[in-house]
Amino acid sequence: MRDTPCTVGDVMTQTVVAVSRSAAYKEIIRTLAQWKVSAVPVVEGEGHVVGMVSEADLLPKQQFKDCDPSRIEQLRHLDDLVKAGAGTAGELMSTPAVTIGGHATLAEAARLMARKGVKRLPVVDGNGRLTGIVSRSDLLRVYLRDDEDIAREVQDEIVGHFFRNSRPTAEVAVTEGVVTVTGRLPDPAMVPVMARLVRAVAGVVNVELRLDAPPAGRRIPEPPVVGPQF
Numbered sequence: 264m265r266d267t268p269c270t271v272g273d274v275m276t277q278t279v280v281a282v283s284r285s286a287a288y289k290e291i292i293r294t295l296a297q298w299k300v301s302a303v304p305v306v307e308g309e310g311h312v313v314g315m316v317s318e319a320d321l322l323p324k325q326q327f328k329d330c331d332p333s334r335i336e337q338l339r340h341l342d343d344l345v346k347a348g349a350g351t352a353g354e355l356m357s358t359p360a361v362t363i364g365g366h367a368t369l370a371e372a373a374r375l376m377a378r379k380g381v382k383r384l385p386v387v388d389g390n391g392r393l394t395g396i397v398s399r400s401d402l403l404r405v406y407l408r409d410d411e412d413i414a415r416e417v418q419d420e421i422v423g424h425f426f427r428n429s430r431p432t433a434e435v436a437v438t439e440g441v442v443t444v445t446g447r448l449p450d451p452a453m454v455p456v457m458a459r460l461v462r463a464v465a466g467v468v469n470v471e472l473r474l475d476a477p478p479a480g481r482r483i484p485e486p487p488v489v490g491p492q493f
Contacts, residue, residue, distance in 0.1 A: 312392075
């Protein structure tokens, strides 16, 4: 539908900094500071993603710098203690890397982030090579889309689809991303279909359908298209 961002490839950051397995601790810190990011992919070979190093992976070195944890604390924070003694990206990284393809939908990316508890995803091609990175803020950017633009797409490409051979009897209004469709449909079976299609439009926050429809099994004749009279 039009040129709106619908896939990860549409919203991802294409200029991505990465480090190798052998990158030293301070090199990783400098890279994060220089690029103003909180995590970097770890790659090997021809750009294949093998892990991620984030500020959370680097922080244990500071956390345990001036303390001698008890046996119980050591067992409780074993992974962090291991990272506190690590010196390279290969030792610090979280692996296996949680990645996603550029053709995935924004909803799929959001679900993957939530399920894996991560804030960003390296975007890879079919061979597992790094092509970009997508963050939570990238996924949310779609909601900056203008209400007028959303309304135009819903009216022209969704409502218009249901009235291809007649004058539409449903109108669209959008306020702060909430789409309201008011009017009449010729078939009640169209209502849930329309709701699903509108909800999938980029930038839609919520959907309210205020539609009249005939009882099941009975259709209201669609009004004819009024054209020029000769």
